[in-house]
Amino acid sequence: MSALRVNTGEGREPSPASEPLLRVAGLEAVYGASIAALHHIDLTVRPGEIVALLGSNGAGKTTTLKAISNLLPAQRGKVSRGEIHFDGHDVLKKSPSALARLGLVQVLEGRHCFRTLSVEENLITGGLGRSSSRREIAEDLEKVYAIFPRLKEKRKSRAGLASGGEQQMTAIGRALMTRPRLLVLDEPSMGLAPLTVQAIFKALAELNESAGLAILVAEQNAAVALRFAHRVAVIENGTSVVNESAAEFRRRSDVQSFYLGGGATIASGEAGEVLLQQQQISNKSAHSTF
Numbered sequence: 001m002s003a004l005r006v007n008t009g010e011g012r013e014p015s016p017a018s019e020p021l022l023r024v025a026g027l028e029a030v031y032g033a034s035i036a037a038l039h040h041i042d043l044t045v046r047p048g049e050i051v052a053l054l055g056s057n058g059a060g061k062t063t064t065l066k067a068i069s070n071l072l073p074a075q076r077g078k079v080s081r082g083e084i085h086f087d088g089h090d091v092l093k094k095s096p097s098a099l100a101r102l103g104l105v106q107v108l109e110g111r112h113c114f115r116t117l118s119v120e121e122n123l124i125t126g127g128l129g130r131s132s133s134r135r136e137i138a139e140d141l142e143k144v145y146a147i148f149p150r151l152k153e154k155r156k157s158r159a160g161l162a163s164g165g166e167q168q169m170t171a172i173g174r175a176l177m178t179r180p181r182l183l184v185l186d187e188p189s190m191g192l193a194p195l196t197v198q199a200i201f202k203a204l205a206e207l208n209e210s211a212g213l214a215i216l217v218a219e220q221n222a223a224v225a226l227r228f229a230h231r232v233a234v235i236e237n238g239t240s241v242v243n244e245s246a247a248e249f250r251r252r253s254d255v256q257s258f259y260l261g262g263g264a265t266i267a268s269g270e271a272g273e274v275l276l277q278q279q280q281i282s283n284k285s286a287h288s289t290f
């Protein structure tokens with residue numbers, strides 16, 4: 001059980017005095033001419049913080065993340081009101097690639113990898129995006145392999161033949177090769193076995209702790225996200241309804257069940273550990289870890 005206690009967000013609150021790295025205020029967004037997807041989103045991520053963005057299907061998590069990387073125009077969507085600032089830059093005036101060069105990097109939902117390239121070639125494409133030198137790429141590859149040793153074993157394999165967990169690690173590793181300051185992840189747990197999800201979140205939490213990497217992660221799997229997050233934002237029907245510390249949110253099981261449904265309620269302490277263990281054991285026979 002002790003492994004589950006390592007590197008959780010509890011007790012590691014970054015200084016509340018820090019200026020936000022990301023600030024989203026009064027955000028509204030539409031698709032096409034009139035499909036209103038976001039009505040009012042307020043959200044901040046401070047340097048060194050892990051923020052979990054929670055909400056049910058269709059709440060607006062992906063739309064919020066795409067707005068943050070200025071990717072909505074590619075979906076025939078647009079921000080119709082509000083502001084998004086990353087490290088003082090107006091996100092809506094920057095291209096997604098310019099934002100990536102500034103350190104705002106997103107791993108889209110669905111583990112996008114170049115299927116015919118090897119795992120290592122996929123990782124290298126992340127380094128090329130920021131015009132890294134050969135030496136920097138080699139150094140960064142070793143760092144990614146230290147975080148995800150499984151990728152080192154699989155480095156010559158075609159990404160398309162890798163397991164779901166390995167592909168998710170490859171997609172995250174490629175994002176890390178761009179040396180982000182804020183890593184934005186859309187549902188990294190989707191379709192993966194609980195032990196794999198745990199390994200991915202643990203690696204992200206260690207990076208957050210060792211390198212101060214700020215992370216904004218949208219998740220339907222509230223249980224795992226809440227264990228590693230410092231703060232929580234909940235979106236309901238395109239509106240942010242909760243913005244508070246993860247510790248406070250974990251304590252308020254009534255609020256969890258109100259916004260996330262009874263099934264998502266996080267038992268705290270020992271009960272939570274047991275719940276996660278049971279979930280892992282019951283899935284172990286059905287899935288391999290990677």
Ligand SMILES: Nc1ncnc2c1ncn2[C@@H]1O[C@H](COP(=O)(O)OP(=O)(O)OP(=O)(O)O)[C@@H](O)[C@H]1O
Nearest residue numbers: 031035037055056057058059060061062063064075
């Ligand atoms: N490309 C699109 N065109 C039109 N409407 C869209 C598009 N993408 C999303 N929507 C709508 O916007 C709303 C928010 O969707 P979004 O994908 O942001 O939710 P989500 O919280 O990420 O949901 P999920 O948990 O299912 O991923 C939904 O009503 C959805 O139907």
Ligand SMILES: [Mg+2]
Nearest residue numbers: 061062063109
């Ligand atoms: Mg989504």
